Amino acid sequence: MKNIEEVVRYIEDEISKTADAECSSILAEVNEAKAKAEEELYKEAKKDTQLQLASQLAEIEAEAAIEISKSNSETTKKLIAKREVYTEMVFAEVIRTLNEFTASKDYEAFLIKKAKKMAAVCSLDGSAFLIRKQDEKYAAAISSAYGHQCEVKIDASIAMGGFIFENVLSHAVYDETLDAAFKDQHEWFANHSGLIIQ
Numbered sequence: 001m002k003n004i005e006e007v008v009r010y011i012e013d014e015i016s017k018t019a020d021a022e023c024s025s026i027l028a029e030v031n032e033a034k035a036k037a038e039e040e041l042y043k044e045a046k047k048d049t050q051l052q053l054a055s056q057l058a059e060i061e062a063e064a065a066i067e068i069s070k071s072n073s074e075t076t077k078k079l080i081a082k083r084e085v086y087t088e089m090v091f092a093e094v095i096r097t098l099n100e101f102t103a104s105k106d107y108e109a110f111l112i113k114k115a116k117k118m119a120a121v122c123s124l125d126g127s128a129f130l131i132r133k134q135d136e137k138y139a140a141a142i143s144s145a146y147g148h149q150c151e152v153k154i155d156a157s158i159a160m161g162g163f164i165f166e167n168v169l170s171h172a173v174y175d176e177t178l179d180a181a182f183k184d185q186h187e188w189f190a191n192h193s194g195l196i197i198q
Contacts, residue, residue: 004090004093022075094182111138122167122172124167127149129150129151132154132160135163159179160179164177
C-alpha cells in the first residue's frame with residue numbers, strides 16, 4: 001500500500017510540474033506577443049485615431065485568448081494521457097501483488113475466514129460457493145469452514161480469486177471476489193486519487 005501512496009504522490013508532483021511549466025511557457029509567449037504588438041501599435045497610433053487603437057488591441061487580446069485556449073487544450077490532453085499511464089502503472093502493481101497473494105499460503109486462510117463470515121451471515125441449505133478453477137484445491141477447506149451443507153462450484157467469470165456466495169432459498173448473493181474488490185478500488189482511485197484534470 002505504501003508503494004501505491006508513493007506512486008500517487010509522484011503522479012501528483014509530475015502533473016503539477018507539467019501544468020506549472022506549461023502555464024509559465026504560455027504566459028511568457030503571450031507577454032512577448034503582447035509586447036511586440038503594443039510597440040507596433042504605438043508607432044501607428046501617431047497616425048490613427050484612438051478608436052482604431054482600441055479596435056486593434058481588442059483583436060490582439062482575442063487572438064491571445066484563442067492561442068491560450070489552444071495551448072490549454074493541448075496541455076489537458078497531455079495531462080490526461082499521463083494520468084492514464086500512471087493509473088495503469090498503479091493497477092499493474094496491484095494485480096502483481098494480488099497474484100503473489102493468491103499464490104501464497106495466506107490465501108487459503110483468507111478464503112477460510114471469508115467462508116466463516118458467510119456462515120455467520122447465511123447458514124441455510126441450498127448454499128453454494130463459486131470459485132475460480134485455480135482455487136479448486138481449496139474447495140474442501142471452504143466447505144468445512146462454512147460448516148453447513150453447501151456446494152463448491154467452478155465459475156469461469158472469476159479471474160483474480162475469492163468467491164461468490166449464493167443461497168437459492170434466501171436469494172442472497174455475496175460477492176467476495178478479488179475481482180469485485182479490484183473493480184471497487186479502481187473506481188475509488190479514479191474518484192479520490194487527486195488525478196482529476198479540470
